[in-house]
Amino acid sequence: GQQLNQSPQSMFIQEGEDVSMNCTSSSIFNTWLWYKQDPGEGPVLLIALYKAGELTSNGRLTAQFGITRKDSFLNISASIPSDVGIYFCAGLKTTSGTYKYIFGTGTRLKVLA
């Protein structure tokens, strides 16, 4: 099925470093969501973005809805060991009152203490 291109696929960083990841698509989305998933658990919603150009923060997390509506970025500042996990972006497409979420392929983050 359709997927969003998410990069990087994986990252190894030192504790305290900043992290950036992004999702791109050839399609336009109405909403971008960012999730974090711990092993064996369900994805947890981190940030939701609703308008092109919107910049939203949630603690050390900052995400932006690309101005073209075809991409989104997530930044994590001053990473800590509990940031480890898989981060997924998801784009929402609405068509004639129905809506569908398309997921990115995930960024696997590992933080070295």
Added chain:
Amino acid sequence: AAGVIQSPRHLIKEKRETATLKCYPIPRHDTVYWYQQGPGQDPQFLISFYEKMQSDKGSIPDRFSAQQFSDYHSELNMSSLELGDSALYFCASSSPFRLADPDHEQYFGPGTRLTVT
């Protein structure tokens, strides 16, 4: 706050058996989505229901069926299980979609880990 509830959390079945997974959405959410996630994979959309009607269909095998009941809970029925069906199955729910209020978020349950032996 109440979250999406899934049961069971773990399920072990043998090949060719059947399994039923249950999902209870967040209160006042009328839309339910089912996803399958294999090891190292992103969630793959299976099927969704809005107001008890199927609203979208993804890569759901013909051996699987699902429905949403009057209380908005949903069940995923899986028959003739195969080894390849072993995966995490997630249910997610979202609030009613309104054109005038397009802000929309999807919340996931903790998942059911199905192991087929």
